Amino acid sequence: MPRKSGRHFLQLPGPTNVPDRVFRAMNRAVIDHRGPEFSTMVTRLLEDLRWIFGAPEHVFVFPSSASGCWEAALVNTLSPGDHVLVFNNGFFAGKWGAIAERLGFNVETLEGDWRYPVDARAIRDRLKADQDHSIQAVLVVHNETSTGVTSDIAEVRAVLDSVEHPALLMVDAVSSLGATEYQQGEWRVDVTVSGSQKGLMLPPGLGFCAVSSKAIEWHERATSNRGYWDFTDMLDVNRFGFFPYTPATTLLYGLEEALVMLREEGLDMVFARHARLAEATRLAVSGWGLDNFCADAIAYSNSGTTVQMPDRFDADAFRGVVLKRFNMSLGSGLGRLKEKVFRIGHLGDLNELMLMGALSGVEMGLKVEGIPHEDRGLRAAIEFLVAS
Numbered sequence: 001m002p003r004k005s006g007r008h009f010l011q012l013p014g015p016t017n018v019p020d021r022v023f024r025a026m027n028r029a030v031i032d033h034r035g036p037e038f039s040t041m042v043t044r045l046l047e048d049l050r051w052i053f054g055a056p057e058h059v060f061v062f063p064s065s066a067s068g069c070w071e072a073a074l075v076n077t078l079s080p081g082d083h084v085l086v087f088n089n090g091f092f093a094g095k096w097g098a099i100a101e102r103l104g105f106n107v108e109t110l111e112g113d114w115r116y117p118v119d120a121r122a123i124r125d126r127l128k129a130d131q132d133h134s135i136q137a138v139l140v141v142h143n144e145t146s147t148g149v150t151s152d153i154a155e156v157r158a159v160l161d162s163v164e165h166p167a168l169l170m171v172d173a174v175s176s177l178g179a180t181e182y183q184q185g186e187w188r189v190d191v192t193v194s195g196s197q198k199g200l201m202l203p204p205g206l207g208f209c210a211v212s213s214k215a216i217e218w219h220e221r222a223t224s225n226r227g228y229w230d231f232t233d234m235l236d237v238n239r240f241g242f243f244p245y246t247p248a249t250t251l252l253y254g255l256e257e258a259l260v261m262l263r264e265e266g267l268d269m270v271f272a273r274h275a276r277l278a279e280a281t282r283l284a285v286s287g288w289g290l291d292n293f294c295a296d297a298i299a300y301s302n303s304g305t306t307v308q309m310p311d312r313f314d315a316d317a318f319r320g321v322v323l324k325r326f327n328m329s330l331g332s333g334l335g336r337l338k339e340k341v342f343r344i345g346h347l348g349d350l351n352e353l354m355l356m357g358a359l360s361g362v363e364m365g366l367k368v369e370g371i372p373h374e375d376r377g378l379r380a381a382i383e384f385l386v387a388s
């Protein structure tokens with residue numbers, strides 16, 4: 001392949017751009033993971049992580065992709081055959097449910113419309129009917145990255161409270177953490193699953209399980225088989241700033257730096273920036289006369305926008321052209337959305353000109369492919385960014 005000049009545009013809703021500062025922080029010698037320098041770093045890091053999740057009891061860090069923490073969340077808090085309720089409104093929710101099933105839990109799925117957020121009323125009705133409290137856990141995805149739909153977790157919490165249901169509330173915040181407000185403590189989420197390569201601006205390779213004290217209590221009674229993922233092994237040595245096995249030391253250096261960067265910018269500013277760039281993207285999409293897959297304006301994602309490809313056109317062929325001609329990667333349609341949508345990521349380390357570059361690439365791709373569209377997309381985004 002001939003060399004391509006300039007930067008590649010990685011415009012996925014994860015993995016996202018890794019800032020140079022994070023790369024530089026990672027480019028350091030690996031130290032003894034059982035020595036005093038490491039212990040000091042990790043003790044501070046585990047405290048800082050509580051801040052980014054909104055202060056849960058403890059944050060477990062695994063050298064894994066985020067999906068590994070779907071498993072860790074389940075096996076550490078539940079027992080074989082436990083009844084788990086999953087709200088399926090997208091590809092990732094479905095995958096979490098499928099993993100729960102493989103692990104031998106009794107999984108019940110509430111099928112949602114993929115174009116809409118989690119239907120808290122449907123969850124309430126189901127929990128209300130569960131008089132003997134057989135349901136042990138409710139699983140929802142905060143930001144469904146496949147569809148560009150964000151759900152209201154406070155509303156789900158309120159539903160559990162309103163029917164006084166004691167089930168654990170487990171939330172996938174993989175693509176919302178560091179992009180959209182997330183308050184684990186306030187919303188009394190029991191386990192939050194996340195990963196390094198999205199809002200946290202790191203390379204892939206770290207998974208997180210942020211847990212409440214209730215989740216820790218349940219963990220002490222939970223009898224699922226677990227080896228590598230055991231919270232107890234982690235807690236025993238995390239207290240001293242260590243891990244029960246060799247951690248991903250260089251990723252932890254990067255995590256330290258990423259958290260410093262988020263603090264410097266201020267989380268409120270980070271969220272406002274994401275909201276602004278997301279709105280510019282949505283205005284571009286409607287200016288092209290294309291449809292946002294998310295059908296509920298309240299639930300528009302600030303992490304990524306899923307765009308419906310007009311009938312007769314293949315979204316993957318379009319993405320292929322954009323990659324070849326303009327050196328930009330757009331997100332693909334996942335699961336049942338394969339070839340039907342493409343996804344524009346706008347989370348992580350991004351600014352206005354980077355976004356405008358990405359939107360230009362989309363518009364040029366539409367022209368190259370002869371996909372019918374209107375010419376108002378870029379202008380709408382520019383006008384919004386200049387005025388706001």
Ligand SMILES: *Cc1c(COP(=O)(O)O)cnc(C)c1O
Pocket residue numbers: 014064065066067068092141143144145172173174175195204
């Ligand atoms: C990316 C993503 C995952 C999976 O993360 P991996 O690191 O690929 O395992 C899970 N859930 C959501 C919502 C995601 O966006």
